[in-house]
Amino acid sequence: xxxxxxxxxxxxxxxxxxxxxxxxxxxxxxxxxxxxxxxxxxxxxxxxxxxxxxxxxxxxxxxxxxxxxxxxxxxxxxxxxxxxxxxxxxxxxxxxxxxxxxxxxxxxxxxxxxxxxxxxxxxxxxxxxxxxxxxxxxxxxxxxxxxxxxxxxxxxxxxxxxx
Numbered sequence: 321x322x323x324x325x326x327x328x329x330x331x332x333x334x335x336x337x338x339x340x341x342x343x344x345x346x347x348x349x350x351x352x353x354x355x356x357x358x359x360x361x362x363x364x365x366x367x368x369x370x371x372x373x374x375x376x377x378x379x380x381x382x383x384x385x386x387x388x389x390x391x392x393x394x395x396x397x398x399x400x401x402x403x404x405x406x407x408x409x410x411x412x413x414x415x416x417x418x419x420x421x422x423x424x425x426x427x428x429x430x431x432x433x434x435x436x437x438x439x440x441x442x443x444x445x446x447x448x449x450x451x452x453x454x455x456x457x458x459x460x461x462x463x464x465x466x467x468x469x470x471x472x473x474x475x476x477x478x479x480x481x482x483x
Contacts, residue, residue, distance in 0.1 A: 337362035344371075347454045350463070351375035360444025368444035372437045374400065374429035381468060383426040386419070388476040390442045393417040393427065398435025402427045405480075424480030449475045 337358065345356040351374070358369040374380075383403060393400070395415045402409045402417050404425050411417055419425045429435040441447060452471045456463055469479060 335362065347450045349450065349453050349457065351378045354450060356447060359447045363444070365444045366442060368441040368447045370439045370441075370447070370450075371396075372439060374398070374435045374437070376429060376432050376434060378429045380427040382465060383424050383480040384472055384477050385424050385480050386421050386446070386477050388421060388443070389445050390421060390440075391419045391425075391446070392440035393419075394438040396436040396438055398429065398433050399431050400427050400435045400437060401430050445475055446477070449477070
């Protein structure tokens with residue numbers, strides 16, 4: 321930890337970041353719309369934050385594990401099904417789900433209503449993964465399971481192999 325961080329004093333060059341409603345980078349991945357609120361550029365790459373809207377009946381990624389970052393999900397509205405290993409957890413508005421490194425997980429909106437999540441990534445490593453997937457969509461490349469696996473591997477993430 322730096323002396324500035326220990327003392328609570330602002331670090332040289334720090335600038336307050338304000339992202340208003342409708343601002344931020346938008347990433348569209350099929351039926352999911354993500355708004356990057358903080359990509360790590362204002363946090364020394366320690367933290368990224370995104371808001372995601374999952375359309376009804378949106379399946380998430382294949383179950384996977386992150387080796388280098390924690391992922392947090394706060395359900396703002398709707399219900400999101402988190403699958404961890406072989407266990408399902410239906411999280412409603414007001415629920416926080418924290419996924420530490422190494423934990424197999426995925427999520428989906430299995431309901432007839434949209435769901436909105438606020439996600440955190442510490443460190444910010446995984447935001448670029450979403451940008452890469454969006455680029456694949458934009459290039460009209462099919463987003464196959466293998467393409468997803470290949471993208472995950474670039475960000476210290478692998479498929480979870482369950483017994």
